[in-house]
């Protein structure tokens with residue numbers, strides 16, 4: 138069976154975990170967490186990074202930092218992972234779902250101005266497949282209506298919008314190091330704080346509402362309960378794993394792009410003959426090869442293709458049932474149709490994509506897809 142995903146190990150993970158364990162300090166914010174923070178701040182120019190135990194946690198921190206209150210409205214794409222919306226729902230927000238655009242699943246930035254009301258507090262663009270949303274349009278709108286922007290950059294490590302790293306453009310950015318992402322630590326995430334106003338409070342919220350971070354830096358002589366918060370920081374065991382991955386980031390990215398390009402070249406004739414749609418990269422966006430997806434013509438066709446691939450021992454998966462139609466949110470949704478979110482929900486198919494996928498196997502998967510469309 139060709140699996141959909143296989144986590145890649147650099148070989149240094151256990152060495153660093155052993156180092157962390159033997160150092161005698163395995164709770165959070167030790168040497169490896171600091172190394173990871175420094176790596177990200179140096180490589181991407183992020184003003185402040187805080188590792189978290191997941192991207193979901195980073196989004197929950199963002200919702201607390203923005204002081205989201207019951208009744209506040211937050212604009213979120215419907216075609217996304219549940220955490221993008223759930224983090225704000227936990228604080229009582231009403232989610233106003235935005236539709237995708239017709240070229241790729243990212244939210245249609247040109248249409249979100251219609252969704253803004255005097256209760257709107259924030260916009261949460263998701264850089265689907267690591268491909269940038271139209272951040273110029275989103276930031277302009279945010280400025281005009283005085284809104285916060287939280288980038289859900291879970292899939293977007295090492296990807297850029299007009300030369301600026303994703304996650305560094307909004308007021309806050311959230312990354313994931315879940316084992317299905319490019320750079321992994323099993324479970325893991327990071328909050329990037331670009332707006333100075335949130336830096337101090339972010340540390341407090343992440344440390345159970347205490348000023349323990351200031352205490353460790355010697356800025357206060359005792360620490361205590363100063364705000365709301367939770368336990369959002371990962372242990373050194375997780376950070377040690379992540380650091381091993383970061384050392385190989387360039388190699389990982391180069392290899393994934395190779396796989397991505399093989400798919401793209403092999404499947405291009407199917408797009409040219411109008412049978413499927415391939416990922417679209419706007420001129421302002423880069424590709425971080427997080428994912429390779431195709432968009433089929435219909436749900437029936439996609440189901441048949443998944444079956445066909447399965448018969449040939451290939452695991453391909455679809456993605457995201459539109460959140461506005463989810464059992465949890467459907468009764469709360471304002472009833473607007475979101476046809477493009479539904480389209481991607483019905484027709485998008487993700488192909489196997491991981492570091493150790495050989496060119497031979499990538500060609501094989503492509504050939505099976507070509508065969509499917511030749512016969513259909």
Ligand SMILES: *Cc1c(COP(=O)(O)O)cnc(C)c1O
Nearest residue numbers: 191192193218220291313315326
């Ligand atoms: C993976 C993902 C998340 C959740 O990340 P976790 O680290 O598993 O919490 C959130 N949003 C998007 C768009 C994702 O792809």
